[in-house]
Amino acid sequence: MSDTNYQSGMIDILNKGLGAMDAPLAPTETAGLGWNLLAEDLSLPAAVLYEDRIAHNLAWMQQFVREYGAKLAPHGKTTMAPKLFRRQLDGGAWGITLATAQQTQAAYAHGVRRVLMANQLVGKRNMTIVADLLKDSDFEFFCLVDSAAAVAHLGRFFRARRQTVQVLIELGVTGGRTGVRDAGQEDEVLAALDAWRDAVSLAGIEVYEGVLGTEADIRAFLQRAVATTRALVAGGRIARQPAILSGAGSAWYDVVAEEFSHKDMGAPVDVVLRPGCYLTHDVGIYKAAQAQIQTRNPIAKQMRSQLLPALQLWAYVQSIPEPERAIIALGKRDAAFDAGMPAPARQFRPGVSNAPAPTPPHWEVTGMMDQHAYLRIEAGDDIAVGDMIAFDISHPCLTFDKWRHIPVLDDKFNVIDIVQTFF
Amino acid sequence: MSDTNYQSGMIDILNKGLGAMDAPLAPTETAGLGWNLLAEDLSLPAAVLYEDRIAHNLAWMQQFVREYGAKLAPHGKTTMAPKLFRRQLDGGAWGITLATAQQTQAAYAHGVRRVLMANQLVGKRNMTIVADLLKDSDFEFFCLVDSAAAVAHLGRFFRARRQTVQVLIELGVTGGRTGVRDAGQEDEVLAALDAWRDAVSLAGIEVYEGVLGTEADIRAFLQRAVATTRALVAGGRIARQPAILSGAGSAWYDVVAEEFSHKDMGAPVDVVLRPGCYLTHDVGIYKAAQAQIQTRNPIAKQMRSQLLPALQLWAYVQSIPEPERAIIALGKRDAAFDAGMPAPARQFRPGVSNAPAPTPPHWEVTGMMDQHAYLRIEAGDDIAVGDMIAFDISHPCLTFDKWRHIPVLDDKFNVIDIVQTFF
Numbered sequence: 009m010s011d012t013n014y015q016s017g018m019i020d021i022l023n024k025g026l027g028a029m030d031a032p033l034a035p036t037e038t039a040g041l042g043w044n045l046l047a048e049d050l051s052l053p054a055a056v057l058y059e060d061r062i063a064h065n066l067a068w069m070q071q072f073v074r075e076y077g078a079k080l081a082p083h084g085k086t087t088m089a090p091k092l093f094r095r096q097l098d099g100g101a102w103g104i105t106l107a108t109a110q111q112t113q114a115a116y117a118h119g120v121r122r123v124l125m126a127n128q129l130v131g132k133r134n135m136t137i138v139a140d141l142l143k144d145s146d147f148e149f150f151c152l153v154d155s156a157a158a159v160a161h162l163g164r165f166f167r168a169r170r171q172t173v174q175v176l177i178e179l180g181v182t183g184g185r186t187g188v189r190d191a192g193q194e195d196e197v198l199a200a201l202d203a204w205r206d207a208v209s210l211a212g213i214e215v216y217e218g219v220l221g222t223e224a225d226i227r228a229f230l231q232r233a234v235a236t237t238r239a240l241v242a243g244g245r246i247a248r249q250p251a252i253l254s255g256a257g258s259a260w261y262d263v264v265a266e267e268f269s270h271k272d273m274g275a276p277v278d279v280v281l282r283p284g285c286y287l288t289h290d291v292g293i294y295k296a297a298q299a300q301i302q303t304r305n306p307i308a309k310q311m312r313s314q315l316l317p318a319l320q321l322w323a324y325v326q327s328i329p330e331p332e333r334a335i336i337a338l339g340k341r342d343a344a345f346d347a348g349m350p351a352p353a354r355q356f357r358p359g360v361s362n363a364p365a366p367t368p369p370h371w372e373v374t375g376m377m378d379q380h381a382y383l384r385i386e387a388g389d390d391i392a393v394g395d396m397i398a399f400d401i402s403h404p405c406l407t408f409d410k411w412r413h414i415p416v417l418d419d420k421f422n423v424i425d426i427v428q429t430f431f
Numbered sequence: 432m433s434d435t436n437y438q439s440g441m442i443d444i445l446n447k448g449l450g451a452m453d454a455p456l457a458p459t460e461t462a463g464l465g466w467n468l469l470a471e472d473l474s475l476p477a478a479v480l481y482e483d484r485i486a487h488n489l490a491w492m493q494q495f496v497r498e499y500g501a502k503l504a505p506h507g508k509t510t511m512a513p514k515l516f517r518r519q520l521d522g523g524a525w526g527i528t529l530a531t532a533q534q535t536q537a538a539y540a541h542g543v544r545r546v547l548m549a550n551q552l553v554g555k556r557n558m559t560i561v562a563d564l565l566k567d568s569d570f571e572f573f574c575l576v577d578s579a580a581a582v583a584h585l586g587r588f589f590r591a592r593r594q595t596v597q598v599l600i601e602l603g604v605t606g607g608r609t610g611v612r613d614a615g616q617e618d619e620v621l622a623a624l625d626a627w628r629d630a631v632s633l634a635g636i637e638v639y640e641g642v643l644g645t646e647a648d649i650r651a652f653l654q655r656a657v658a659t660t661r662a663l664v665a666g667g668r669i670a671r672q673p674a675i676l677s678g679a680g681s682a683w684y685d686v687v688a689e690e691f692s693h694k695d696m697g698a699p700v701d702v703v704l705r706p707g708c709y710l711t712h713d714v715g716i717y718k719a720a721q722a723q724i725q726t727r728n729p730i731a732k733q734m735r736s737q738l739l740p741a742l743q744l745w746a747y748v749q750s751i752p753e754p755e756r757a758i759i760a761l762g763k764r765d766a767a768f769d770a771g772m773p774a775p776a777r778q779f780r781p782g783v784s785n786a787p788a789p790t791p792p793h794w795e796v797t798g799m800m801d802q803h804a805y806l807r808i809e810a811g812d813d814i815a816v817g818d819m820i821a822f823d824i825s826h827p828c829l830t831f832d833k834w835r836h837i838p839v840l841d842d843k844f845n846v847i848d849i850v851q852t853f854f
Binding site: 017018025108114131134161180186325377379406412430431 | 440441443445446447448450451470471472473475508530531532533534536537540550551553554555556557559560577578580581584603605607608609610611612616747748749750751752753758760763764768769781800801802803805815816817819828829832833835853854
């Protein structure tokens with residue numbers, strides 16, 4: 009597959025959250041649609057991105073990572089939106105982190121040429137996808153191994169194709185997710201890497217610290233990763249120069265930056281940080297995590313601004329059947345619900361309001377069904393069937409995957425682009 | 432929009448769960464792909480449908496509804512898969528139930544010509560979508576109203592366009608979701624219908640009994656709906672002949688059939704039942720609901736067979752980091768998790784197994800992250816990195832919406848079609 013014959017990825021006319029279109033649009037044809045959210049040009053519910061906030065968050069994280077001399081490979085699984093990958097790369101990102109072969113393929117098809125697949129690569133078709141992309145010598149790719157079996161799985165496949173795949177050894181913790189638990193498992197992995205060295209090439213070390221719950225445990229785990237990297241460098245076990253040392257989800261990236269950066273590891277090391285949720289941020293789990301970062305991290309304290317929530321869901325009030333209950337046309341199919349319910353933020357009454365106004369603080373989503381949300385209100389509140397309500401979200405990943413197309417709005421609520429997702 | 436200029440809905444090459452394709456495929460071009468699940472031709476994780484089980488479930492429900500002399504309008508929001516809508520209609524369904532204007536548009540574009548939108552229709556763009564479809568006199572459409580405000584909202588829009596929209600009055604219960612709570616609210620709706628009768632035409636009564644928890648409460652609610660229908664028919668308030676009386680989600684459709692069918696309502700009435708989850712069934716909430724139906728309903732007892740789970744998720748074992756823990760490359764983005772975790776069902780070791788074998792009964796998914804599942808195993812179990820595991824699911828709706836393409840398999844695991852979803 010090359011870029012030149014890439015014909016997939018049209019913006020379809022039959023999906024939710026869009027305005028009127030006569031025919032499918034190419035992703036580049038989104039200028040001049042003339043849609044405005046407040047003019048009710050979009051079919052709600054709709055997910056929208058705010059351009060100014062996206063631009064702000066992009067710059068914020070790039071500056072943060074730069075202060076530590078680290079490299080940024082934002083986790084693209086969060087959005088799976090190649091137009092956002094492009095902005096992250098143009099803003100200075102070193103590469104894109106992804107979770108699967110299919111995600112890697114979608115990113116490559118949109119021009120991404122360095123992928124850290126922060127996951128094991130398993131299965132014939134999945135390995136074939138990656139092997140085909142690796143025919144492009146401009147494409148750099150890494151995946152994880154955490155067992156001799158995983159190394160052999162890759163080794164058999166890539167040796168038969170006379171190709172080599174770069175891997176990072178994933179370190180893990182007991183009771184955690186994937187990852188090498190102890191020195192014994194690590195030795196087995198290293199022995200397997202010796203046996204398959206023509207097909208599987210060690211490029212560095214990877215951790216996902218987010219499986220741990222306390223800063224102390226996380227710092228200890230990260231220090232283990234530094235020590236392991238230092239030992240492997242000293243032993244000449246890492247083929248790539250510089251070696252890679254990578255960590256950091258969206259909640260502890262500051263601690264990872266502190267523990268990994270500017271450490272003497274015996275040779276130059278590329279420290280690669282992988283937060284993904286910073287781009288849209290939220291008002292839930294990542295707002296809480298970021299508040300901790302602002303408290304404990306000296307660089308974040310110095311920066312003059314905060315990450316801003318850049319993704320909202322707009323939906324209509326469809327019924328107010330009881331004085332303290334409104335029903336919103338927004339459901340589990342439209343919003344993440346695993347880390348808190350969507351939070352009402354703004355209200356707009358078409359034909360009446362001049363601009364969206366903040367919603368009363370006592371409004372609260374108390375539950376969702378597939379296509380409906382229950383909004384707790386108080387008797388006498390100014391709310392009517394047909395009102396548009398904007399909801400902030402908690403957990404961007406599980407919101408993005410519910411939308412194939414996400415309009416991007418300017419500060420007048422004009423649609424200036426459409427971001428597509430590939431799940 | 433007409434069928435003839437419909438060019439959207441290509442099967443893309445960049446989404447998950449598919450095999451190798453050089454270019455996007457038309458939905459009609461899925462024969463002869465030559466993919467076989469067990470040959471690892473698909474990129475896992477993948478959602479698959481089993482053809483024989485789908486055919487069985489289709490026939491089962493159609494027979495059940497026919498025994499009651501009722502009409503079937505399966506809830507299409509479950510699958511949002513037009514190829515499945517077509518099979519439901521070809522099998523005898525009267526129409527398709529949907530939840531939103533966008534879903535209605537997607538169904539219409541694929542040939543559906545009768546839609547019961549079991550929801551309020553709100554917002555300019557959403558009403559425009561429906562109004563444009565109603566220019567086709569062969570298209571019959573209904574939506575719900577449960578307040579005078581909702582009637583006026585529709586009335587203003589459709590009167591300005593000199594069009595008429597058919598509506599059903601939704602009855603509801605205190606503490607429930609949408610729907611008219613009492614006689615006072617009903618009188619207000621009827622007065623509004625009088626005021627807007629040129630633009631909003633009453634066609635019948637609708638309930639969703641699934642917001643109630645006990646059979647006794649549900650029967651009482653259904654009897655209220657019958658009484659309301661009888662009174663409105665007697666009063667000459669229902670414009671459509673026959674009037675429509677509709678209810679039934681996937682858990683209580685037998686009780687609705689019993690309460691609504693063969694009742695004297697003073698004139699012929701179309702009783703329309705709307706289960707959606709029967710098509711794929713599951714091994715969770717709907718298996719439990721169906722077990723109750725098999726116990727209490729005389730027709731279901733007489734039928735020689737049961738609904739069968741027809742949708743599974745296949746994924747790889749990616750890591751076995753501890754003796755009692757395997758990590759599966761399947762996550763919250765791939766499977767519903769709001770009504771129970773996916774349940775391991777079958778295991779297949781590529782290159783070794785002859786056929787999938789049942790998984791040990793003690794295997795259990797104990798949690799999921801975005802892209803990973805934790806599988807509890809026991810030390811010494813025969814499980815390896817690269818094994819393919821099939822998972823049964825609970826809650827079809829929130830599984831379908833995670834997949835854009837779902838291969839359909841014959842009994843040899845050959846892919847014989849690809850079902851697309853439109854969310």
